[in-house]
Each structure stands twice: as C-alpha cells, then as structure tokens.
C-alpha cells in the first residue's frame with residue numbers, strides 16, 4: 001500500500017526502502033492553507049501565510065513522529081549543487097541555494113518542496129546515507145541526480161550498486177508538453193539517449209522526466225530504481241501541479257530521515 005493516512009494527512013511511501021528510514025511524500029490533504037482549502041502547502045514563496053506554512057510543516061513532521069527542529073531544507077533553484085546536511089539547519093540561519101541534500105546523520109530530516117518537479121529519494125542501507133534531490137527539466141539536464149550519486153561516493157564512500165533510488169510523483173509524459181528549448185538542451189545533455197525521452201502527441205513533444213532521471217541514475221551505476229509513475233497534473237486532489245494550476249498553487253513536501 002503506497003498511500004497512508006495519519007492525523008488527517010495522506011502520504012505516499014516507496015516499497016523499495018526498508019524500515020530503517022522514515023520516508024514520505026505528503027499529498028496536499030490535511031493542512032490549513034487555501035488552494036482551495038485545508039491544503040498542506042509547505043511552500044514559503046507562493047503567497048500563503050507564513051503561519052500556515054509553519055503549521056503545515058509541524059503537522060507533517062509530527063504525523064511521522066519526527067521533531068520539526070530536525071529539518072534541513074534549502075532554497076531550491078533548479079541547480080545541481082549539493083549541501084551536506086551534517087546537522088539540522090538552524091531556524092535563524094539563512095537558506096542556502098541547492099537542489100541536492102545528503103546526510104549520514106540520523107538527527108537530520110531532509111526536506112524539500114515540489115509541484116511537478118521530480119522528487120528523487122536515495123538510500124544506501126549499508127553505509128546509512130540518505131539523499132533527496134529536486135529535479136525539474138533544468139535540474140535533469142544539469143544532471144542533479146548524477147551529481148547526487150557522485151557526491152555520495154566521494155563524501156561517504158557509497159557504492160552505486162548499493163544505493164536504492166525512488167522517483168516520486170512529478171508531471172508525467174502525458175501532461176508535460178515542452179518546447180524547443182527543453183528539447184535542444186535535453187539532446188545536448190543526453191545525446192542519442194534523448195530520443196527515448198520524448199513522446200510525440202500530434203505535432204507536440206512531451207518530455208518524460210521520470211525516465212530521464214532513471215537514465216541518469218542508471219548511468220551513474222544505480223540499478224535499483226522504483227518509479228511511482230504518478231502524474232501530479234492527473235491527480236489534483238492529491239498533488240499541487242504548477243502546470244495544471246497555471247502557477248497559482250502550493251508546494252507539497254517530501255522528507256527522508258534515517259531511523260534512530
């Protein structure tokens with residue numbers, strides 16, 4: 001059962017991960033924000049009240065028995081930059097810009113926000129290292145997923161063959177029509193492999209973000225990849241979708257922590 005309910009919140013988990021980590025991708029249900037009501041928005045820059053965002057964030061940490069103070073989050077900018085979250089991020093500290101979070105500290109909960117971009121969760125069960133990646137089309141052509149795997153090797157000594165990876169709810173190839181800019185940059189980044197990443201719908205090209213990120217992970221040596229195959233634009237009751245809601249929407253939260 002990939003969906004679970006707790007304290008009025010509904011969240012998704014992956015089957016690939018053992019119980020030695022806490023993992024969840026929260027739907028928009030069970031919060032205090034508009035969009036249009038009772039929405040669990042965790043985005044601080046989408047016009048919602050900061051008190052709402054804070055209440056929602058505390059709610060989802062509590063639902064999983066995690067302390068809200070354990071959070072390490074970032075200002076997501078569609079980069080392939082890494083932050084090693086060796087400790088929780090102090091609440092008063094300024095946000096750092098990055099789209100990859102890694103840690104081996106069980107006191108840290110990695111946290112990111114999404115509305116169509118691909119959430120990628122990573123776990124090396126041997127060395128107990130976790131990672132969270134935010135990868136939209138730009139993060140994908142910049143190789144954020146590849147950089148995450150390389151950084152797990154360099155910093156913690158992880159072997160790609162040991163790493164379990166999961167690709168979460170994101171805009172699917174059925175809904176993700178793209179223009180020439182995305183197509184040309186994808187061709188540049190992926191070479192001949194890019195041909196398998198587009199679907200033709202009439203005279204329009206649709207991009208398969210799920211598959212593109214799977215290719216990046218596979219090419220980095222990660223073979224164990226689970227894909228949720230859930231399109232955010234197809235299921236507006238569960239997910240915020242930037243594309244489906246014309247940019248006027250919230251952000252859903254994804255988190256990952258090593259079980260203590």
Ligand SMILES: [Zn+2]
Nearest residue numbers: 174175231234
């Ligand atoms: Zn769809």
